[in-house]
Amino acid sequence: MTYFIILIIGLGIYAFAQLANVVQLSSSLKGGPEEQVTDKDNRFNARMMMGMLIFILGFFVWQIKEYSHTILPESASEHGVEIDTLWDFNMWIVILVFVVVNIVLFFFASKYYFKKGNRATFFAHSTKLELIWTIIPAIFLSVIIIYGLKVWTDITGPAESKNGVIIELYAKQFDWTARYAGKDNKLGGTNYKLITDDNPLALDKNDPASSDDILTKGEFHLPVGKEVFFSFRSRDVIHSAYMPHFRAQMNCVPGMETQFHFKPTITTAEMRKKLNNEKFDYVLLCNKICGASHFNMQMNIIVETEAEYNAWLAKQKEFAAKDAPAAPAAPADTTKPKMALN
C-alpha cells in the first residue's frame, strides 16, 4: 500500500515536471519543422513500450501472487467441479493468448520505431497468413464451444435422480425466504394477491400441497450428496439468487418461476476445516440490482449430513400449523399452477 502511494506521488511529480517543461516547449516549437515527432521522442516511446510490457506482465504475476487467496474455494457442488475444470481449460488458453499477443505487440512496437533512412516494408496482404490466423482461432474456438456446451447441457439437463429435496427461494426487497416442499414433497400453489403478513409467500391455502410447506428465514439447510431442486420467485423486482460456493445462480423474476438444481458435496463443517476458518458459512447473495439494500440481502446456507438435515427439518413448523387467519380464498382457477415457463 505504502509503495503504491509512493508510486503515485512519484508519477504525479513527474507529470507536473513535464507539464512545466511543456508549456515552454510548445511555444518554442511554433512554426517548427514538418517532422512532428522528434527522434528522441520516438526512441523514448519505443522504450516505454517495452517498459509497459514488463509492467503488464509483472503486474499480472504480482496480482496472482497477492490476490489468489481471495478467489473462491473449491466448488462445494458436483456440477461446480465440472465448471471449475472447464474454467481452468479456458483460462489457460485465455492467459496464453493474452501473454503471447501482448508480447508480440509491444515487441514489434518497440522494435520498429521510426529511424531516419529506414523504410517500412510494403507488405499489404498474404492470403496464407490470413488463413492461418482465421483457422487457428476457429479450431480453438470449436473446442471451447463443444466442451462448453457439453458442460452446459449437463448442468441444465435433467438430474440423474428425480429423488431429492425441493426448495423454493423467494426474493423480495431485501431478504430471502426458503420454502421446503414438506412431507408430500410438493410445493403448494401460489397467487400474489394472497400476500398478507401471515402469508408472506402468497400460498394458496385451498391447495392441499401447501399446508405442509415449511418456511425459513435467515438460513436454510441442505443435505449433502442429495440433489436439490430449486425454484425461484420474486415478489417485487428482479433479484438473482447467487450461491457462489456452489457455482450456482438463477434470476428471480416477478411473474414467473425459474429453476436450477445441484448436488452439494461438501458440508459446512468440512469446508470450515478445509479453509481453517471456524466462522465460514456458505451464503446466498442477491446478484441483480434491486434497490438501496441490494448489497445486504443474504441468507446463510448450511450443508450437513442427511441425518442432521432431517433432524433440523423436523423442528421446523409447517405452514398450516402457523395460526393464520383465513385469507379470502382466491377462486381456484386464478391460482397459478406450478409450472416452468421454459
Next chain:
Amino acid sequence: MSTSHATVHHDHHDGHHAHHEEHHHEPGFWRKYVFSTDHKMISKQFLITAVFMGVVAMMLSIFFRLQLAWPGKSFPFLEYFLGKWAPGGVLDPNMYLALVTIHGTIMVFFVLTGGLSGTFSNLLIPLQIGARDMASGFLNMLSFWFFFVSSLLMFYSLFLETGPASAGWTIYPPLSALEEAIPGSGVGMTMWLVSMALFIVGSLLGSLNYIVTVVNLRTKGMTMTRLPLTIWAFLVTAILGVLSFPVLFSAVLLLIFDRSFGTSFYLSDIYISGQALEQTGGSPILFQHLFWFLGHPEVYIVLLPALGITSEVIATMSRKPIFGYRAMIGSILAIGFLSFIVWGHHMFITGMNPFLGSVFVFTTLLIAIPSAVKAFNYITTLWKGNAVFSPAMLFAVGLVSTFVTGGVTGIILADSALDINVHDTYFVVAHFHIVMGASAIFGMFCGVYHWFPRLYGRMMNNKLGYVHFWFTFVGVFGVFFPMHFVGLAGAPRRYYAYDAFPMFDSLKDINVVITGFAIMSALAQGIFLFNFFYSMFRGKKASQNPWRSNTLEWTAPVEHLHGNWPGSLPEVHRWPYDYSKPDKEEDFVPQTVPLAAGEEAH
C-alpha cells in the same frame, strides 16, 4: 498548399475580417457556431459536448470509487458536491446506485456513441470520401441538437429532488418501473427515458445521414474498395445504429406506458409497498430481450469507430499499408452481422431455455474469429514498419492491447456454463471496461490527437500527449485488471459496500488499489483537458498534411471552408494505403496522385 490560405484560419478572434478571399457568404455568429449545418462545426459541437459529459461521468465514478475503497468514511467534498445525498460526507446507498447508473449511461451513450460517432463520422465522412458536406446539413444539425438537449436532460437529472435514475444503466424493470422500489425510479427515470428517446432520435438522424452520404456522395474514383477503413467502420456502425436503436426506442416507449399509463408489458404479479399491483401477464424478460437487441450491437457501435480510427492511424504512423485491407473490411462486416444474433448471452441466467442459451454461446464465440483477425492484422501492420510515435499512435497501440486483453475474457463469459458463476460480478465489469470502455476511449483519444489539426488547424502538444497516454494506460490496467480477482472472489457488481459479508473481507486491499489507480487516471485526464483547450487557441499552427497521410481530408485547406475544397472536388486514383510503396521517392502517395505509367493498383 497551406501557405496561400494561411491567413484564413477559423480562429474566432479574428475570423470576421479574415475571410476576404472567400467567395461564399460568411454566416453570422449564430449560423456559424450554434445552428451550424457545416459538418466540421457539428463535429466540434459533438466533441465538446462529449468532453463535458465525459468529465461529469468520470467524476461520478471517482465519487463511488471512494465509497468502495473506504466504505462509510467521510469525505467532506462529497457533501459539497452531492449535498443531502452524502450527509456528513458519506455517500447515500441510493445515490451510490444513481452514480453507477448515470456513469454507465453517460459513458456508453453520450461519450462513446454520441461523442465518438458524432465527432468522427461528421468530421471524416465528407472529408475522406471527397464530399462538400453531409447529404443533409439540416438533418445533421438536428441530429446534434437532439443529442445536445438529451445531454442537458441527462445532466439535469442529477439535480432532481428524488435523485436521478438509479436502476443501473440497463434499467431493468420492474425496478425501473416502480417508484416504490427505488426513489430514482420516479422523476429521475422519467427524465432518463425522455433523454434517451431524444438521444435515439438524434442518433437515427445522424446515422441515416452518414449512410446516405457514404453511399451517394463519394467523389470520382472513390470506389467502395478505395475507402479508408475509418469510413467502412462508420458506415457499418451507422447501419447497426439504424437497425438496433429503434428497438431500444420501443423498449423505452413500452416502459413509459407501463410507468405512466397502467399497461403491463413488463409487469406481472407484483406486490410492493403493501399493495398487490393490478398488472399481470407482462414479462420483465421481454424488456431484457428488447434492451439487449440494441445493447449488444451497441457494444460494436462503440467499438467499430474506434477500430476504424486506429486502423487508419496505425497504417499512417507505421508508414505501412494496413495489413489485409479486405480482411479488415470483411471482419467489420462479420462483426456487424454477428452482433445482432448474440444478445442472449446477457441473459443466460434469466431462466432462458438452455437450448436457446446454447445457440447464443455458439454465435457469441464466433465473434472471436473476426476480432482475432483484426488484432493479428494490426500487429502485422506494425511488423517491419517505421512507426512514428505521435500520441495518436500510442493510443492506437494501446487499443490493440486493451482490445485483446479485455477480449479474451469474453471467451469465458460467452461460455454459458462459466457465466453462471461470474455473471454480474466484477469479472464482467473488468471485461467490458477493458474491451469496450478503454478500447473505445483510446480510439477516441487517438482520433482527437490525430485529427486535431483538421478540427482546429493547430497541433496538440506531443509531450503532454505522452504523459496523458502513459498515465492513462497504466491506469486502465491498474483499475480494471484487479477487478477480475474481485469477481473471482464472487463479489457482485453494484454493491454499495462489501462489509456485510465476511467472505469479502479479503477484498479491502484490492479495492483501495483500484481506487488509487482510478484517481491517478482521472488526474491524467486533466492533462488532456489542458492540452486540448490550450492547443485549441495557442497550439502550434498545423501544416497542410502534418502526418504525411494519403487520405483526402489532408488535401483540403487547413482553414475550414464551407464546401471543404475550393474549386473542384479532388479525384481519387488509388487506395488509401500506399505507404512506403517501392520505387516511390516519398514514403506516402496521396489518393489523388494518378497511377504512374506501368504502376499496379492495389
